[in-house]
Amino acid sequence: MYQPETAAYIQQVSSGYGIAHSLPQYTFEETPLGLSSGGGGSGSGGGAVGGGSYGASGHSHGLGGPGTAGAGGGAGAPGAGLAGALIYTTPIFSTTRGTVGPASGLGAGPFHFHQQAQHHHNGHNQNVNHNHIHAQNHNTIATHHQSVSPHSAVKMESNTDDLAAQEAAARDYQPQPEGPLVGPKTPSTAITEEYAKGDPIYVQKTMALPQTYSHYRPIRGDGSCGWRAIGFGYFETLINRGDKALILAEKARLESLNDYIEKVGGMVLFIFQDMADETFALLQKISETLDDRKQALADLMDAFNEPQISDSIVYHLRLLASAWLKGNREPYADFITSDRGIDGYCESNILANHREMDHISLNLLVDVLLKPTGFVLEVVYLDRSAGPQVNTYRFPEEARNQHPSALGPMIHLLFRPDHYDILYPVDMDLQVHRVASFSHNFQIAPDPVALQDYAAPDLQVLSVIPGYSAPPPGLAPLVDATTGSPLTSYTSSPGSPWMSSPFADPTHQQHQHQAPPAPIPISAPAVVPLQAHPLRFSEYCQLREYTDNDTWREPTFQTTTFKNSHFNVAHYNNPNFQPEEYKPGADEFENLSPRSGGGRKRGSV
Amino acid sequence: MSFSIEDSQNSAPGSISVNKLGAGRKGPDAGQNAAKRLQTELMQLMTSPAPGVSAFPSADGNLLSWRATIEGPDDTPYAGLTFKLSFEFPSNYPYAPPTVLFRTPIYHPNVDFSGRICLDILKDKWTAAYNIQTVLLSLQSLLGEPNNASPLNGEAAELWDKDPALFKTKVTDRHRDVEDE
Numbered sequence: 001m002y003q004p005e006t007a008a009y010i011q012q013v014s015s016g017y018g019i020a021h022s023l024p025q026y027t028f029e030e031t032p033l034g035l036s037s038g039g040g041g042s043g044s045g046g047g048a049v050g051g052g053s054y055g056a057s058g059h060s061h062g063l064g065g066p067g068t069a070g071a072g073g074g075a076g077a078p079g080a081g082l083a084g085a086l087i088y089t090t091p092i093f094s095t096t097r098g099t100v101g102p103a104s105g106l107g108a109g110p111f112h113f114h115q116q117a118q119h120h121h122n123g124h125n126q127n128v129n130h131n132h133i134h135a136q137n138h139n140t141i142a143t144h145h146q147s148v149s150p151h152s153a154v155k156m157e158s159n160t161d162d163l164a165a166q167e168a169a170a171r172d173y174q175p176q177p178e179g180p181l182v183g184p185k186t187p188s189t190a191i192t193e194e195y196a197k198g199d200p201i202y203v204q205k206t207m208a209l210p211q212t213y214s215h216y217r218p219i220r221g222d223g224s225c226g227w228r229a230i231g232f233g234y235f236e237t238l239i240n241r242g243d244k245a246l247i248l249a250e251k252a253r254l255e256s257l258n259d260y261i262e263k264v265g266g267m268v269l270f271i272f273q274d275m276a277d278e279t280f281a282l283l284q285k286i287s288e289t290l291d292d293r294k295q296a297l298a299d300l301m302d303a304f305n306e307p308q309i310s311d312s313i314v315y316h317l318r319l320l321a322s323a324w325l326k327g328n329r330e331p332y333a334d335f336i337t338s339d340r341g342i343d344g345y346c347e348s349n350i351l352a353n354h355r356e357m358d359h360i361s362l363n364l365l366v367d368v369l370l371k372p373t374g375f376v377l378e379v380v381y382l383d384r385s386a387g388p389q390v391n392t393y394r395f396p397e398e399a400r401n402q403h404p405s406a407l408g409p410m411i412h413l414l415f416r417p418d419h420y421d422i423l424y425p426v427d428m429d430l431q432v433h434r435v436a437s438f439s440h441n442f443q444i445a446p447d448p449v450a451l452q453d454y455a456a457p458d459l460q461v462l463s464v465i466p467g468y469s470a471p472p473p474g475l476a477p478l479v480d481a482t483t484g485s486p487l488t489s490y491t492s493s494p495g496s497p498w499m500s501s502p503f504a505d506p507t508h509q510q511h512q513h514q515a516p517p518a519p520i521p522i523s524a525p526a527v528v529p530l531q532a533h534p535l536r537f538s539e540y541c542q543l544r545e546y547t548d549n550d551t552w553r554e555p556t557f558q559t560t561t562f563k564n565s566h567f568n569v570a571h572y573n574n575p576n577f578q579p580e581e582y583k584p585g586a587d588e589f590e591n592l593s594p595r596s597g598g599g600r601k602r603g604s605v
Numbered sequence: 606m607s608f609s610i611e612d613s614q615n616s617a618p619g620s621i622s623v624n625k626l627g628a629g630r631k632g633p634d635a636g637q638n639a640a641k642r643l644q645t646e647l648m649q650l651m652t653s654p655a656p657g658v659s660a661f662p663s664a665d666g667n668l669l670s671w672r673a674t675i676e677g678p679d680d681t682p683y684a685g686l687t688f689k690l691s692f693e694f695p696s697n698y699p700y701a702p703p704t705v706l707f708r709t710p711i712y713h714p715n716v717d718f719s720g721r722i723c724l725d726i727l728k729d730k731w732t733a734a735y736n737i738q739t740v741l742l743s744l745q746s747l748l749g750e751p752n753n754a755s756p757l758n759g760e761a762a763e764l765w766d767k768d769p770a771l772f773k774t775k776v777t778d779r780h781r782d783v784e785d786e
Contacts, residue, residue, distance in 0.1 A: 069610075267734060268649075270645050270646075270649055271733075271734055272637065272734070273645075274641060274642055274645070275733070307697060307700075308637075308638040308697070311697065311700040311733075312638070313732045315700070319734070346736075347730075347732065348730060351732040351733070351734050352729070352730055352731065352732045353700055353701065353702075353731055353732055353733060573612060
């Protein structure tokens with residue numbers, strides 16, 4: 001498991017969060033005054049105020065605008081004026097930064113603009129600034145601006161225009177959601193990194209997150225993410241269950257709910273038929289490709305990233321939830337504050353396109369989609385609430401206070417204010433593999449002992465060769481690598497779980513043919529006792545738990561995608577995992593990881 | 606050895622499908638679902654028409670572009686008048702609303718002089734459960750019940766309550782028959 005370095009994050013936090021270093025500078029550069037004398041001062045002043053205030057000023061930049069404009073015109077809000085007064089920094093006062101600095105945090109928005117104007121003052125009249133620094137009343141300042149330096153007031157007005165334009169742009173700005181509708185599974189340490197410079201509560205919570213949830217799957221934040229995440233999780237869980245009958249039963253159940261949507265939900269069939277059909281088609285598709293789990297998951301990804309299909313399924317879920325609400329008004333009626341009642345709520349909060357899922361909708365969807373199947377939804381809330389760890393809640397409510405083992409398959413969501421992503425708990429890969437292996441005969445290893453002991457005898461055979469000295473432990477796998485046979489990749493994977501006996505003999509024979517003068521009986525390997533490893537692949541092979549226990553077999557940390565490849569992060573779940581040290585220039589680096597050869601091979605079968 | 610193959614796929618864990626994600630069936634059949642849905646709606650409009658409204662795909666054979674008509678409801682200043690509208694459907698219809706314009710000049714508090722309509726269900730309140738017929742019926746009721754709180758035509762909003770007679774005159778003055786394109 002990757003453990004983020006605590007020290008690194010703390011350092012970053014202490015240097016201030018949410019800092020946009022470019023922001024103050026940007027503001028100064030844009031100043032139309034073109035201050036030659038004040039420009040340098042403002043630059044250094046901005047830099048010296050310190051991290052604490054930058055984040056704040058950056059965020060409330062736009063908000064502070066009107067107040068600032070008022071200052072120029074002489075009719076601003078008192079609050080903004082006070083902030084402006086406190087912020088004044090002159091070459092004189094910049095030496096007493098200690099007193100001005102902390103107050104500047106209050107200044108927030110108007111900060112930059114007052115500074116501009118004020119620096120202009122510096123050029124004209126230093127004494128005024130002495131007055132300003134004591135000024136507590138905004139109107140006083142405004143008067144000074146106008147009387148002492150009309151030029152600056154004019155410039156402030158031109159800033160007002162800029163601000164108005166900026167505000168208009170901000171108002172009309174429609175953020176374009178980025179990324180795929182449903183993204184790839186990503187290590188959840190990425191979330192930790194994302195928040196590393198953020199609020200300490202987030203830092204603490206996100207650092208704890210990867211210990212419980214190893215991966216997450218980003219969902220596009222287009223307003224339908226909650227619906228899409230649950231929908232995807234539902235299909236994915238069905239695939240992982242590997243039960244074709246269950247999928248077909250779900251398809252039949254949802255098909256029967258069409259009637260419910262029509263009669264109770266009050267929808268016309270022709271409106272939603274196409275949408276529901278996409279759901280049924282996808283269920284049918286994954287039921288057909290279920291034997292190849294990888295293919296089924298790929299189909300699922302493709303479908304959920306095809307906007308037409310994805311939106312249709314999401315809308316079908318909205319229709320289901322909406323119909324469910326109309327059919328179960330009683331428990332929800334008190335929670336719905338819409339002045340148009342439940343029907344109005346359905347229209348404006350559930351069915352409206354890209355309307356984010358709220359708590360009621362989430363409950364409804366769980367009740368209609370997940371609960372009848374026995375699936376449980378667990379939502380991890382990443383917010384600013386107190387506590388070192390994220391809060392989790394399970395849906396339906398009955399599932400709370402129960403041990404996970406007593407519950408059905410669980411879908412995990414990560415909720416950050418206004419956004420849902422899918423989470424995967426740490427041992428997910430392992431569970432998935434176990435489930436998958438039952439449906440794939442080839443993955444059941446016939447004889448653990450034979451597997452365990454497989455590669456070692458080869459080397460002992462070699463060591464019998466006259467003049468052949470056993471290579472040092474670290475280089476042992478090189479022997480396999482140099483043989484060059486495509487089949488040798490099997491022999492070099494001691495823990496490979498899908499090495500079945502049919503492969504064994506041919507491989508051995510080949511090995512012996514290639515080891516020049518070694519006419520040793522094929523049966524030799526079988527006699528070697530398990531405990532007597534003549535040659536170690538790593539020091540861990542000699543651990544007592546390995547050698548004392550004949551039945552021990554290396555657990556298989558695999559996923560369908562990466563098989564047993566050393567790129568598979570599932571290996572991180574191996575308690576015995578030891579990361580390999582990368583040494584630039586060491587050619588044997590590649591050869592030291594021969595296991596992936598087996599994975600490759602298997603994948604092509 | 607098979608390492609060359611392995612290395613070529615040496616992407617970070619979990620990132621393999623990134624390329625596949627964009628490679629869906631986006632280009633050619635974008636709008637195909639919209640067209641399918643619109644065909645269904647056309648059939649629906651023909652089999653069970655609503656009184657006072659009608660709609661049909663425009664003559665150029667583009668299913669994403671429709672022409673519609675609304676008859677002014679009785680007991681409103683628009684009684685006896687017929688209004689032509691144009692519908693332009695996005696390729697992801699019904700997951701995005703159509704663009705609806707009055708082609709017939711109309712004097713109405715919520716319609717500007719270019720025929721643009723201010724109606725929430727055509728903007729943020731749009732849901733995929735709406736269809737051409739529901740939009741037309743909503744517009745028809747908008748004629749009799751304008752939302753004077755957020756007018757596009759301020760004068761009309763004022764006159765609606767103040768001087769119904771003058772309003773009616775302005776409606777009649779502004780109404781002109783438009784040719785079909």
